[in-house]
Amino acid sequence: MLSKTSLRAVLTKLQAAQLRQSRAAYAAYLAGAARDRSEPTDHDQASQALGNAELAEFFEGPTRTYEAGLKRLQAIDFGPKSRVQEGAAVQLDGRWYVVGVATQAFECDGLTYMGISTEAPIYEALEGAVAGDTVEYGGRVLRVQNVA
Incomplete structure (x- = not known):
């Protein structure tokens, strides 16, 4: 959870x-x-x-x-989110990210995350997306599975 x-x-x-x-x-x-x-x-x-x-x-x-x-x-407000924004946890194609500051991969409550900054190019592609959306980044189409 x-x-x-x-x-x-x-x-x-x-x-x-x-x-x-x-x-x-x-x-x-x-x-x-x-x-x-x-x-x-x-x-x-x-x-x-x-x-x-x-x-x-x-x-x-x-x-x-x-x-x-x-x-x-x-x-940062880490409260519940329905759209990709600062403080959101985002699942893309099975991988979890948290929007706030850039980090290396880390474990939390049994899941592996990577922190991304709002200044990261991938954030530009993700900003405002909701679960079920697809975004294009680096020539690939990524599916937003969850936003929390």
């Missing part, structure tokens, strides 16, 4: 774990990239410091994405 409360809890837990992992990777990178300020700096070290700053932005990006995703999950 589909429980939207459980679904939200699992999504939140997954997003929070990704955020913790991302923050840890970022902190580890910064710790390894820090230079000893007691030593004089030459041009090579200054160039390396600039490169390290650019790489730090690369590591910080996922952290900001997970932070935004966690905040978004807290704001």
